[in-house]
Amino acid sequence: MSHRVVTAGDTLAERAASAVADPDLQHALRNLDRRLFTSRDVAEDFPELKDRAAAIRRETLADLPGWLDRAETTLAGLGVHVHRAASPEDARRIIIEIARNEGLTRAVKSKSMATEEIDLADALEDAGIEAVETDLGEYIVQVAGERPSHMIVPAIHKTLAQVADVLQTRADDELPVEHEAITAWARGHLRARFLEADLGVTGANFVAADTGTIVLVTNEGNGDLCTIVPRVQVAVVPVEKVIARFADLATLLPLLTMSATGQRISNYVTMINGPRREGEIDGPEILHVVLLDHGRLRLIGTAYEDMLACIRCGACLNVCPVFRRISGHAYDAVYSGPMGKVLTPLLSLDGTEGRDLPEASTLCGACTEACPVEIPLADLLVRLRADLRRPGPVDPLPSPPARAEPGHRRRPGEGFESPGLHLPLASRPAPRSNRRTAFTVWASLWSSPGGYAASARLTRLAARALRGRDQGWTRRSGGRVPALRAWTETRDAPLPAPQSFRARWETRVRGDAQW
């Protein structure tokens, strides 16, 4: 099933334009301001927490394959069935097989970006298993046939009136356009789904390798409910969610919730240690964990390894000047905003997805500054822009293990094996690039003092000839040169001074200068 994109368009630029032109969307996006000040408001020790978290994440990533093995052992010891999925297809196949073997027909889902990534809800529905999203925002976008537009606030793109319209399709009585009334209706409607479900599908915010603890963080309590009633639970866990130690939660838990919602801790933190035990009357009898690679492990030991430190808090989305104007759908990808711009092309093993996303950035660095685990997002965007000039998937080159500690065995990140996965390594021809030609000419011109001086003289002449009455010159000239129009429509440049610095310097050296 394809998802309806609120901001339509074939290219990122078109979708962004329709997002900016949508008054409802722009109105709804203003609500994001409430997330502009989060972590710094609630804890004085945030900087210290952040440094500690960044170090913890890097330490785990340095031997992620090792910690995965450890997690698999401890989980299995608790009676959890652990599966390794190389790709979204593998993950879907594994989960549908579990549902078929157990005869499950009704699934409730708690919010999880990993299940979005593998498009699980639709796959379950296609397999004849009813799959209901239970996070309120996620339920709204599911009913609307859309994707979440923000990883923490999935329906941030909708006004309250639009939400009421969407949910009205499922309600018997008329829904008032009112927060409490809509919430109360959703409670009753979804409660029935919880109590009759036989499969609970969750993600995981963290999985501790030393104890096998699966951690779910919610404010609504839907994570708890998904793990209480259904007979079977499946948790989809991207490999980088595995953390080394349970004790690391003391740092990572408050860091996640502060960065995501500005809370010192979220209302519900659920820690699951295996399935229901002897004598217990609720909780899953059978618990499966699906570890999802999907191109992540190949990033270990490369310049992109840092991206795997991401804890999905959404802080970079909230501060991004691009995201705040165009919202998540314009990216046309599961992960949007700054982290999505980096992660999407990296996860695209055939190199077809998200190639234009790294361009949608002003490189202002707000994301880098906001990131609680110190991922250099702006730097990674620049690197990706360069790497994506080559056709095909991003080829992350190994980088020297800068942070490897003595005695820490660094293993290359080999992906999981897949029974039937053939990667179509696309060999698309490089798009003929005018830009490349332009930069080549520029480079050769500026490689000699004469060439540089000539280009400056030429620019000066052109600028004077093209200047407008109350404006600089690029806007007016850009209007005449179609290739420049897109750039100059919203930008202008001041007129150059009558004489260049070099010319004035020459006259000064000759001794007859007036400064």
Added chain:
Amino acid sequence: MVSQSVIDAFLVAAAENGMTVHGPFAPAEAARVVAERAVALAGRRRIAMPVTDPLIERLGLRDEVAWAGGELLAANDVDWRAEIGQAGAGVTGARAGIAATGTLLLPCGPGRPRGTHIIPPAHVCAVRADDLVATIEDAVRLQSSDRHPSNMSWVSGPSRTADLEMRQTIGVHGPKTVDVIVIS
């Protein structure tokens, strides 16, 4: 002994999280308040309670609730699973509380179902002042010294969502009210 400042911090943080805080009370008084709150909140519906929760046993809370006129749904009742969806309140004891965040630690186990605190629309929870810890780090350390239960829930307030125009709205899936009674 837990210092008074930790108890005070817990009471403030729990209230900030939207919980209704009571106490600290001596055990007998605490038991009476728990029962009173549970009966008032449940209305004519049943009150779900675990049967192996050490604090509930020590306070004799099932008897207390029955005396106060509440109808029990005990975790060893055969109809627990069928009835829990209709219960009016859930009563639990907490393994510990975190002062810095106003958080209750609720382990599950045999006779101590996961659903008690989250399925009914009201949650009433007793916690001993002596079981309060200062920080999340202390709680993580405490939990590591116990055997990890199959499910541990940290609760910091009633169920809430900010999914509608990012406005806080209470009671979306879990309880709409959480009452905490601190025992001195």
